[in-house]
Every structure is written in structure tokens, then in C-alpha cells.
Amino acid sequence: MLSSSSPVAPALSVASLPSITWSYILVGLALSFGCWVTFIHPPNGGYFTTDEQFIADSGVFMLYGATPRCLDWPGIPMVFIFYLLALGQCLINLFSTAGLSSVGVFEVIDKTAYAYLLDRVPMIMAGRVVQMLLVGGLLIWCVRIIHRADPLRLPPVLRLPLVVILCLQYDIFVSTPVIRPEALSYALFAVAASLILFGDFRANSWRQPAVVLLLIALL
Secondary structure (H helix, E strand, C coil): CCCCCCCCCCCCCHHHCCHHHHHHHHHHHHHHHHHHHHHHCCHHHCCCCHHHHHHHHHHHHHHHCCCCCCCCCCCHHHHHHHHHHHHHHHHHHHHCCCCCCHHHHHHHHHHHHHHHHHCCHHHHHHHHHHHHHHHHHHHHHHHHHHHCCCCCCCCHHHHHHHHHHHHCCHHHHHCCCCCCCCHHHHHHHHHHHHHHHHCCCCCCCCHHHHHHHHHHHHC
């Protein structure tokens, strides 16, 4: 028989979960929601929005040196994502072509652009995947910054509500039908703002200011 003094493992309750665990759960739910409305069940059966098409077009046409017409729009970081995706597709096509001449390089670029214009869906879906991964990673970075903040600057009782507000921002995840092309800009801004407000800027340390300046440059 067990004696009355035998230790009993405490039951895991919801209240016993740390605040940072709930924050990660919220980010996971937001990502799951974004994946659902983006890839699995988009409203009205739509593949992409006009904004997405405009952003993707601007990125692909940068292959020809065309300056994007949306430099004043928060969706501009996604233009460069689509540019890199189109550039990667060109490199794949280049390596798959034997005996390529200097003139043939431009022909490969043309064929890549024409293939995109004939069927935009694969490129836009690839951009959505990259954006979802980047936004998710940036939100997790925000959670880490928030929960490591000095209690004098951010009381522990306010940390979870701040993550809730962050995950429910209209321009990041809640603006269905799909994840917005502006989401990456807002996520970059959220990280930069979190670092400025709650980051640990040590004396004679250049790392934190350099990271903030890099994030602002990406914006």
C-alpha cells in the first residue's frame, strides 16, 4: 500500500501553462488560420487577389530592370520576394538548358516571364508559402522579444494581451480572403518596434541597433 506521505504528481492545468506557451499557441493558431484560408479553402474559390497579382507582376518584371510602381506601398517587400522567386526559376531553366549562349540567357528570361503570364498561380502560391514562413518566423521573434522584456518596461501581465493584439492585426492575418501582400511589411515593422520598445540596448553594443536599422532598411 502507498503511504499517505507518498508524493503525488500535480495535475497539469490550463492555468499552470506559462504565458509564453500560450503566446506560441496563439501564433500557431494564427498561422493555421492563414494556411486554411490561403491554401486549403480560399473563399469564393479564388486563387489570388488583384493586389497579389500586381505585386507578383512587379517582381517578375524586375527581371527586365523595370522599377516597381508600388514603392510607396507596404507590399513592396513582397515584390522582392517574387523577384527572387522569378530569378530562381530563371536559374533553374538556365541549368536545365545545354549549350546556352549569351543570347540564350535573355531567351530563358523571356520564356520564364511568358510562362508566368500564361499561368500566374504557381508563382503566386510559391510566394504565399514564402510569405507565410517569413511572417510566422517574425511573429515568433516578436513573442521572444516581448517575453524577454524588462518587467519595468513591459509588465508580465501585459505580455500575453500584447501577443493577442499582434496576432489579430487586420493587415497580418485576419484580412481574408488570403494573407495580404502587406503582411511581411507589418511583421517586419512589428519586430523593429518591439526591439525599439522592449529590446535590451546595452552600452557600447552595436548589434541591436544594427538589427533595427536592417529591419527598417528592408521596409
